[in-house]
Amino acid sequence: MQWRSGKEIRSLFIDFWVSKGSKHFPSFSLIPDDPSLLFTIAGMVPFKPYYLGIQKPEAPRAVTSQKCVRTNDIDNVGRTARHHTFFEMLGNFAWGDYFKKESITWGWEFLTEVIGLEPDRMSVTIYEDDDEAYDTWHKLVGIPDQRIFRFGKDDNFWFMGNQGPCGPCSEIMYDQGPEFSCGRPECAVGCDCDRYLEIWNHVFTQFDLQKDGTLVPLPKKNIDTGMGLERLTSIVQRVRTDFETDLFMPMIERACAMGGIHYGYSPKTDLAVRVIADHVRSVAFMIADGILPSNDGRGYVLRRLLRRAARFGRLLGVDRPFLLDFLPDVIGLMGDPYRELIDNRLTVEQIIDVEEKRFGRTLEQGTELLDGEVARLRGAGRTELPGDVAFVLYDTYGFPLELTMEIADENGFTVDRAGFDREMTAQRERARASSKQKRSALAGDVYSELNERLGDTPFTGYAMAESENSVAAIIVDGEEADSLEEGMEGEIILDSTAFYGEKGGQVGDTGVLSSAGGKAEVTDTVIRCRGLVVHKVKVLSGSLAVGDPVRSCVNDERRRAVRRNHTATHLLHEALGRVLGGHVRQSGSLVGESSLRFDFTHFEAMTREQLIAVEMEVNARILENSDLTVEESDMEHAREMGAKALFEEKYGDVVRVVRIPDFSAELCGGLHVASTGEIGCFKILREEGIGSGTRRITAVTGLVAVRLFQKLWRHVNDLGAMLAVDENAVLEKVEQLQAEVKVLRRKRDEEKMNALSAGLQESLHWFALPEGVQGVYGSFGAVGADALREIGDRLKNGKREDALVILLASVDGDNVQVVSMADDMAVEKGVSAGKIVREASKMLGGGGGGRPNLAQGGGKDPAALPKVFEAFQGWVEGQIRS
Incomplete structure (x- = not known):
């Protein structure tokens, strides 16, 4: 078998299936259309509507190398040879076309003749009752009976859900040799060790599972196969793990160089560099697909992976932000064919940079939390850190359990591993439940049925606002209907339409449909199920029925306002990139008639000067009155023209490029002005943050902007009069x-x-402490924390020789504020104002903390204040002794 790179194996797979008549689909986004999934977790996910019969396949055969993310086994990444968060799944698919014979024999041909795997090293598994698969493997391929293994439904039968398409599957296993064996006498195909490695699963979707559990043969049988590129590459390159292939080794070698270590010398450091190599790939691809850090959903997974990689770097002794150093390796390995890594490189760089630096601050917070828990437990005479605390440190602050155990050990503590494992198990179960692809939310409905029957609705509105059409279908309450009577509300589908359906951030058109027998107001226009344009209507008079000829009239005044705002978003997008930098990418938009809203990637509030520069850039282009040009192109040619592609959009083979000469080019299917001068003028209303790394600009154009200028000028006039x-x-x-x-x-x-x-001295109480430390406490009426700090500063600045520690409180009704201060001499002797305030705040029923020299907090129990002052001296003495 010839050594081949991972990139070469990917190309060979795609080329092979194309030679068999399959259409090659470039990898789909990591963000699936299926709302039940956080990520694309398998090659078949983008094609799920085809298997469910919701949509008609674009081609009867397909091949992909699909990027995937799975995180339900994140803690096994780096510990095993095969677990990854990001991986590529090689897959070939067929819908009502070829079936078992072709899938099996062609698959065998690829592995043995193209890749060169040794036939006598391979075995197969089949479903226990699948004699058709057995005959194909045994009689056509020639695999001996003793290397064909029959298993039950748990191993070799695939279900999409409790109902629907399903079928048996057949797995191809490769014997890596006895050196990969677990060593048990019973080790054989089906063992969990790495000797008999599953490399390719062929699923034969041939049944429809009924409610009662019976299997009804499908009229059209389907093929779905999946093979991990990383796993196949490890076999071809004769290495023990996926991480030792050329798909990972550049990152692993860089991580080793950073840490001054050698790969293979220590399980602990091997784990760290593997995690970093795996996670940095995931992070780069997720950001390139438009996923941004957040506290929930996909953004939370991204943040967790990034922080986990950063934390493992610190375990290697790398105490600086370092993840950006790996990006050239990822792009060098994966930029071809994954162009999005190159197109969005600046965005990926900035998000990683800012998020990793932010994690450094979070790490300090986690360390403070851990220190506080250790101090509290020690004070209570305990020496074991609870498992739920260790899990919070892991899950919220990115502390690997090993780090928590190491810090705990340094303080003479142990960690409740059983409690931590219980929390981890509960989280894994939640993750598995949310990531099982068989729990699909996709289902057929009236829109998918109509789209199957009528096809996509042709749109004629680029050139006209009125058209002659006919009613193709009517929907009322989710069901098809024959007609709509006066006063009724429903949905109408036309044979073609001039109405723009809401898409790409642009709102849908409104207007009127009229026929000889009735008239209806179009209140909104939306797109359902790919390209089916649906008009939401209310019948104003008469009735409308299926088959009626109608005259469609779009509210053109409203549409012109929308056109102005839409073109302005293109000008704004380009202007932001020129003023702020190439990392700026659109992450969302809403183009309406009265205003526009534009979301973009940027990690700090824009300055006034930057906002002015953007406004000036946009208005300068408006004054140039440049004519827009629109052309259709394939994606590759559009990229060569420099056209921007938007994160959230999915593009077909033919794309529409909207160009503003000498300024910008974007892929866009929306409506625009003919020339920039039609926009009139542009004014930003506000710029704000809406999430980590995402900013939002709200702006107005045209007469709306003019009215705003007039309003503001009136205000200035009125203020001038008031101030004379x-x-x-x-x-x-x-x-x-x-x-x-x-x-x-x-x-x-x-x-x-x-x-x-x-009257300060009457309110203060002084006491002497060991080691030449003096303490003072006092309570005051309703004064603020600033006043308490001022009193503390005056006390610290007074003439004295002893070290000083201070605890001051103010009471206002049920609210108590406390401030503690310690001078440099007191801090050197072990005093911590932060720890004093934490203990005081707990007794007062609240919370607080801070630095060793200054801290503040409070609570809602003023009656506990005398007890706080009684305990104050003991806290300080304990700190000095320890």
Whole structure:
């Protein structure tokens, strides 16, 4: 068998199935259309509607190398030879076309003749009753009977759900040799060890599972196969694990160089570099597909993987942000064929950079939490860290259990492993439940049935706002109907339409449908099931029936406003990239008639100067009055033109490129002005953050913007009149008044503080402590934390020789605020204001904390304050002794 690279194996697989008449589909997004799945977890996921009969296949045969993410076994990544979060699944598929004979014999041909696997090393498993598969393997392929194994439904029968398409499957196993064996006498095909390695599963979808459990033969039988590229590559390259293939080794070698270690010398460091290599691939691909860090869903998984990789780097001794160093390796290995890594490189770089730096701060918070728990438990005489605390550190702060155990051991503690394992098991069960592809939310409905029958609705609205059509179908309450009467609401599908269905952020058109016998208001237009355009209507008079000829009239004034805002989003997108940098990518938009909303990737609030620069750039292009050009192209040619592709959009073979000459080009199916001058003017209303790494701009154009300018000018005029100054001097006058108010407030605060200080000594209680430390505490009326800190600063600045630790409180009704301070000498002797405030706040029924020299907190139980002051001296003495 010839050594081949992972890239070469991928190409050979695709080329082979194309030679058998299959259509090659480039990898689909990691974000699936199936709402029951967080990620694309298998090659068949993008084609699930074909297996369910919801959609008609674009081609009867297909081949893909599909990027996938699975995280239900994340803790096994790096510990085993085969577990990954990101992987590629090689698959060939057929719908009502070839079946078992072709799938099996062609698959065997690929493995033995193209890849060169040794036939006598391979065995197969089949479903126990599948004699057709047995005959194909035995009689046509020639595999001996002793290397064909029959298993039951748990191993060799595939179900999509409790009902629907299902069928037997056949797995091809490769004997890697006795050196891979677990060593048990009973080791054979079916053993969990790595000797007999499953490399390719062929699923024969031939039955329809009924409610009562019976299997009814499908009228059209289907093929679905899946083979891990990483696994096949490890066999071809004769290495023990997937991580030793050329798909991973560049990242592993870089991680080893960073940590100053050698791969294969230590299980602990091997685990770390494997996790980093695996996770950095996942992170790069997830961001390139438009997934951004967040606290739930896909974004949470992304954040967790990134932090986990960063934490394992620290276990190698790398104490700086380092993940960006791996991006050239990932792009070098995977940029061909995954162009999205190249197109979105700047975005990937910025998100990784900012998120990893942010994790450094989170790591400090987790360490503080752990230190606090250790101190609390030690004070209670305990030496075991609870398992749920260890799990919170793991799940929320990214602490691997090994790190928590190491820190705990340094403090003389152990960790409740059983409690941690219980929490981990519960999380794994939740993850598995959410990632099982057989729990599909996809189902056929009236829209899919109509799309199957009528096809996609032709759109004629690019060139016209009125058209002559006929009613192709009517829907009422989710069911087809023959007609709609006056006063009724429903949905109408036309044979073609000038109405734009909501898509790509652009709202749907409104207007009127009229026939000889009736008239209906179109309140919205949406797209259902691929390209079926659905008009939501209310019948104003008469009736409309299936087959009626109708005149379609779009509300063109509203549409022109939408066109202005849509073209303005293209100008805004390009202007943001020019002002902020190439990392900017659109992550969402809403184009309406009154305003536009544009979401984009950026990791800090824009400055006033940047917002002004963007506004000026957009308005300059509007004044140029450039004519827009629109052309249809294939994706590759569009990319060569520099056209931007948007994260959330899925594109077909033919794409529509909207160009603003000498400025921007984007893939877009929406409606636009003929020339930029039609936009009139552009004004940003606000810029705000809507999530980690995502900003939002809301803006207006045309007459809406003009009315806004007029309104603002009226306000400035009114302010000038109120302040008795010219409009140009309003700002200067307000600043002058603010300065005067600031002086008056400062005088007032000084007077309050002087009055408080006059009776200060009567409110304070002093005591002496070991090691030359002096303590003082006191309670005051309803003063703020700022006043307590001011009192503390005055005490610290007083003349004295001893070290000083302070605890001050203020009571306002049921609210208690506490501030603790320790000078440098006290801190050197072991005093921590942060720990004092944590203990005090707990007794007061609240929370708080801070640094060793300054901390604040509070609670809702003022009656506990005397007990806090009683315990204060003991806390400080304990800190000094320890």
